[in-house]
Amino acid sequence: xxTLSTVTSAPTVYxxxxxxxxxxxxxxxxQIDVIRVDVPDSAVTSVAIYFEPRTARVPVLDENDTTxxxxxxxxxxxxxxxxxxxxxxxxxxxxxxxxxxWGWEFINPNLPEPLHIKIRVKRP
Numbered sequence: 112x113x114t115l116s117t118v119t120s121a122p123t124v125y126x127x128x129x130x131x132x133x134x135x136x137x138x139x140x141x142q143i144d145v146i147r148v149d150v151p152d153s154a155v156t157s158v159a160i161y162f163e164p165r166t167a168r169v170p171v172l173d174e175n176d177t178t179x180x181x182x183x184x185x186x187x188x189x190x191x192x193x194x195x196x197x198x199x200x201x202x203x204x205x206x207x208x209x210x211x212x213w214g215w216e217f218i219n220p221n222l223p224e225p226l227h228i229k230i231r232v233k234r235p
Contacts, residue, residue, distance in 0.1 A: 114145045119155050122146065123198075124228070125165035126172060132228045136165055145229045150205045158232055162199040172199040172219060172226070182214035188232070190215055201230075209234040 115122060115134060124143060125133045134140035148158050162172045174192040181188065189204045206213050212233035219226035 113142050114147055115143045116147045116149070119148070119150050119152055119158065121159040121161060123161040123163060125163050126169060126226055126228075127165040128169050130226050132162075132226070133165055136163065143228065145231060147231045147233075148203075149233060149235045151235055153234075155205060157202050157204050159200055159202045160230065162201065164197055171197050172217075177217050177219040177226070180216040180218070182216060182229075186213045188213035188215070190230075203230060203232050205232055206234055 115124070122134075124146065125136045125140065127133060132143045132146075134143060146160060148160075150158060164171060171194065173194075179190060186206075187204075188206065191202045193200045193202075203215070204213070212231055214232075215230045217226060217228050217230070
């Protein structure tokens with residue numbers, strides 16, 4: 112499992128028709144299965160992640176076509192979507208207490224191979 116770890120930043124992730132996400136566009140970058148964001152600053156209440164098609168033949172991510180599963184189920188976190196051109200921005204809320212992790216799994220079956228990526232946001 113390949114993990115992209117970041118601290119309170121807004122990474123851009125490139126999705127491909129093979130259902131995978133990558134760190135780079137075109138033919139560059141590594142495959143990502145999990146994006147893990149640690150948010151040590153208590154003043155930060157949300158984190159944005161940008162999704163862009165890796166190549167022109169890949170459709171943009173659409174909230175209406177994507178199944179979102181909370182992990183653990185029923186946690187209080189939110190994932191808010193916005194679209195500008197071909198970039199889908201998903202803003203995730205951050206848990207207020209330390210050592211709490213909120214997760215989301217995204218599954219989009221409308222790509223030739225279903226997209227499946229896991230997002231984990233926590234306070235260390």
